[in-house]
Amino acid sequence: MYRSRPEGSIDREILNYVSSLKDDSEIFFYDIIGSEVHVIMLHEIGYLSRGELVELLQALEEAKHHPKSIMKKSEHEDVHESVESFVVEKIGMSKGGMLQTARSRNDQVMTDLKMKVRNDINEVSILLGNLVETLLNSADSNKQTLMLLYTHLQHAQIGTFSHYLLSYTESIFRDMERLEELYSRINQSPLGSLAIGGSSFSVDRNRTASLLGFDQLSINSIDATSSRDMILEYLACLGILMITLSRISEDFILWTTDEFKYIELADSASSTSSAMPQKKNPDPLEILRSKSGGILGNLIASMTILKGLPSGYSRDLQDLKSLVFSSTTTTVNSLSMLRFVIESSIVHKTRMLEIAKSSFANAIDVAELLTSKKYLEFRSAHKLVGSLVKLAISNGKHSLEDLGEIEIEQLLQASGYQIQVEALKEIIVACRAENVLALRKSKGSPNHSEQVEMIHHNKMRLMNFRDRTAKRKKAIDKAYDDLSKIVRSYTFGSES
Ligand code: ARG
Secondary structure: OOOOOOOOOOOHHHHHHHOOHHHHHHHHHHHHHHHHHHHHHHHHOOOOOHHHHHHHHHHHHHHHOOHHHHHOOOOOOOHHHHHHHHHHHHHOHHHHOOOOOOOOHHHHHHHHHHHHHHHHHHHHHHHHHHHHHHHHHHHHOOOOOEEEEEEOOEEEEEEEHHHHHHHHHHHHHHHHHHHHHHHHHHOEEOOOOOOOOOOOOOOOHHHHHHHOOOOEEOOOHHHHHHOOHHHHHHHHHHHHHHHHHHHHHHHHHHHOOOOOOOEEOOHHHOEOOOOOOOOOEOHHHHHHHHHHHHHHHHHHHHHHHHHOOOOOOOHHHHHHHHHHHHHHHHHHHHHHHHHHHHHHOEEOHHHHHHHHHOOOOOHHHHHHHHHHOOOOOHHHHHHHHHHHHHHHHHOOOOOHHHOOHHHHHHHHHHHOOOOOHHHHHHHHHHOOHHHHHHHOOOOOOOOHHHHHHHHHHHHHHHHHHHHHHHHHHHHHHHHHHHHHHHHHHHHOOOOO
């Protein structure tokens, strides 16, 4: 249908090779409404008569209801050609042939893609909000659940499970903010830029932009049609977010092992083995871990596609679409899955406590208390507690509290520290796992009042974030609603 200079039809194999029809079903709806606002604008600037507009709108409305048959047309290169052909078939070339006046597939595809990505940002944002809600609820019921915190995967300090969960709400809030900020860069209309250099028609770009719910114009027609940096940014946002989800998954995978036994996945969230009957495997989390790699691959693939392109549209850009669409689908599915897993997991609080108690993870608290009570300066306190830990381990003890007075006395005498056994014992008892968090005073620590404060603060943040997301979504829904009203106002009563 587009062939004017080349003679005859394109070779079938070549057509299949260049076609993007398979991916384009994701932008089918956007392509049609983009065409609707375009012809409305062409009528408003006086190019199309009311009668021509009405026929074009009717054909486009009908196209909306036949996505499958339109997208199956294997003789077309993409959704744009398929929809235009449908319109021409419906109302004839003399009217259907006006659809692409003052428009190119180059501004068209970018308009479609931006509408799709802004929709995806909103969808991902809603799911992010839901995940944060789950994390906050679980944090709320685990404010007193003591657990070890690890550095280098070795026992580090005593903390709480809530503190762990809240740490991930922080990174997810950053993921949300990144997407929010990107939204304003995505929500700029390229429509009316044509192939690269604009049109001699006085297309009203502001009008088409506002009919589609865009906040601004992507002003320069070269940039509007051929830049894709905001698409890279979107994939980077998803990639970073998926890294966060993958790290949570990795923690949970580790903690479901018999060696840890901190967490147990719900049966409904677990897989098993065809051979080993005892198995309960965390497969969904492992799949998330691998799929996050796929999204990072999509980001790198997109950057590589883009990096050597000359300015102006090249067909290479078409291949970004499937990378974007599949990344959104994976992210959306992963967010829902992870929420389900976290919500349905059993937290073995007693096991966490036992492990925390039979560890030396309170060593730093003992050293700090020795320091704050002015028995020793910190470096000497560090050395003394290190020697106590070493002694306990070599005597087969599992915590500092297990050390007897005689053992401590011998160590103090041999090392010459100026502190009484009783005082040292008292400090060790004050720092036992159940007591130690009350001693932590710093902001953002697992101290109980800090947990309460963080949960409260994050609930407020979530509420505000959800408000902003809903507002964005509402603005788009309203634009689409207003558009269908305008379309109906033209087509109503004109059914042929
Ligand atoms: N199908 C193409 C894409 O998805 C749009 C077509 C632009 N084609 C062209 N030859 N200028 O990017």
